[in-house]
Amino acid sequence: MKTLAVLGAGAWGTALANSAARNHDKVWIWAHEPWLAADMRKDRENKARLPGAPLADCIEPTDDLDCVREADHILMVTPAQVVRSVCVSLKGRLRPDSVVVSCAKGIERGTGLYMREVLADVLPDQPGAALSGPSFAEDVGRGLPTAVTLAADRIELAEMLSDRLASPHFRLYRSDDLKGVEIGGAVKNVLAIACGVTMGRGLGASAHAALLARGFAELRRFALAQGAKTETLMGLSGLGDLALTCSSPQSRNYSLGFAIGQGEKPQVAGRGALTEGAWTAPILTAKARSLGVEMPIAEAVQAILEERTAVADAIGALMSRPFKAEG
Ligand SMILES: NC(=O)C1=CN([C@@H]2O[C@H](COP(=O)(O)OP(=O)(O)OC[C@H]3O[C@@H](n4cnc5c(N)ncnc54)[C@H](O)[C@@H]3O)[C@@H](O)[C@H]2O)C=CC1
Ligand SMILES: O=C(CO)COP(=O)(O)O
Numbered sequence: 001m002k003t004l005a006v007l008g009a010g011a012w013g014t015a016l017a018n019s020a021a022r023n024h025d026k027v028w029i030w031a032h033e034p035w036l037a038a039d040m041r042k043d044r045e046n047k048a049r050l051p052g053a054p055l056a057d058c059i060e061p062t063d064d065l066d067c068v069r070e071a072d073h074i075l076m077v078t079p080a081q082v083v084r085s086v087c088v089s090l091k092g093r094l095r096p097d098s099v100v101v102s103c104a105k106g107i108e109r110g111t112g113l114y115m116r117e118v119l120a121d122v123l124p125d126q127p128g129a130a131l132s133g134p135s136f137a138e139d140v141g142r143g144l145p146t147a148v149t150l151a152a153d154r155i156e157l158a159e160m161l162s163d164r165l166a167s168p169h170f171r172l173y174r175s176d177d178l179k180g181v182e183i184g185g186a187v188k189n190v191l192a193i194a195c196g197v198t199m200g201r202g203l204g205a206s207a208h209a210a211l212l213a214r215g216f217a218e219l220r221r222f223a224l225a226q227g228a229k230t231e232t233l234m235g236l237s238g239l240g241d242l243a244l245t246c247s248s249p250q251s252r253n254y255s256l257g258f259a260i261g262q263g264e265k266p267q268v269a270g271r272g273a274l275t276e277g278a279w280t281a282p283i284l285t286a287k288a289r290s291l292g293v294e295m296p297i298a299e300a301v302q303a304i305l306e307e308r309t310a311v312a313d314a315i316g317a318l319m320s321r322p323f324k325a326e327g
Helices: 011-021 034-043 065-070 080-090 115-122 137-141 155-165 178-200 205-224 236-245 252-261 276-291 296-305 311-319
Strands: 003-007 026-030 059-062 073-076 100-102 128-132 146-152 170-175
Touching: 003 011, 003 065, 011 026, 011 059, 011 073, 011 137, 011 155, 026 065, 034 059, 065 080, 073 080, 080 100, 080 115, 080 276, 100 115, 115 128, 115 178, 128 155, 128 178, 128 236, 146 155, 146 178, 146 236, 155 170, 170 178, 178 205, 178 236, 178 252, 178 276, 178 296, 178 311, 205 236, 205 276, 205 296, 252 276, 276 296, 296 311
Parallel strands: 003 026, 003 073, 026 059, 073 100, 100 128, 146 170
Antiparallel strands: 128 146
16 A cells, blocks of 8 residues: 655645555645645545646545654645644654655745755654656646656665656656755746746846846856755756746746736735745845855845835846856
8 A cells, every 4th residue: 555645735735646646545635724625525626726637536635634644655745934834743643764755945934944954853863855846736737747856865765756756747857966956946936036027027038048047057056055966956956947937927936026027016916826936035145145155136036025126226236247257
């Protein structure tokens, strides 16, 4: 009997549960809102977060976190800033060998920890992994093809989990570079806001490509300073996810930036959607400063979100930086 618990009944948790269902006898999907678990049980669909993707037969929606007691492994798919509180509630409930896979994309405010580090902080004895890459929940939910990276401290774990989570439409590549994988997922959300601003303001495809390339240079500098591997940054969870999120109105982060570029106030431009980049920007820039890494695009995003800088001034400041060698 193969079992899996997906914690977080958002769009991504639902898509991952459905995708993994083919390789499992039972998949629980835990919603912290009892009404959502009840609706999903009744409708056999997550109409609130991922409409149009019927739940596979073996999926059991629940609001009872005790489901993890019976699960071989756990996917953590809540918003990044609540990962710690969910982990605290998991204490004493997990099987000793259950791998907890971080699927959220962000950096914890207050501590500056990546999601896997938060898991290790609260649940130090639990083996861990991270899944990240170019993957819109709507696409995966519709069975459209993509590929992502699955990183774990021990490559055998990544191998075992890849077999569990892969499907003909969802390809997983293994990695032992947990930090590199998580940095890509967190940083691209901030850079996607910048690309959205550029396009919302009508600055054109050339500006968009230039920003994407310079954004990647920032991501790379920041990640290498923390020991990430170049091949990870060039791969699915780095360049792959950056290219996707920075270029598509399907992205909530890009859409937030686009609306700001069109003149909307940052506080309302996200339309209530989960925009992880807005949560990540301040902690990312603080981390970069403490590492001595220059991230002018991320700094500009943070200043725009905090309304310390007008969009035109932020663009002017980026364009008037001293000329330097590319890198
Ligand atoms: N939607 C997507 O295409 C993808 C999302 N992700 C990442 O997955 C994470 C979750 O995103 P989505 O599923 O899209 O979010 P969503 O906005 O669709 O849903 C968020 C869910 O979080 C849960 N939640 C809210 N507060 C909570 C709390 N205090 N405790 C426990 N659960 C709580 C709620 O059940 C809610 O349904 C984010 O970090 C996101 O960056 C990663 C890849 C793709
Ligand atoms: O992470 C994602 C795609 O890989 C989803 O991006 P958004 O959170 O910007 O919608």
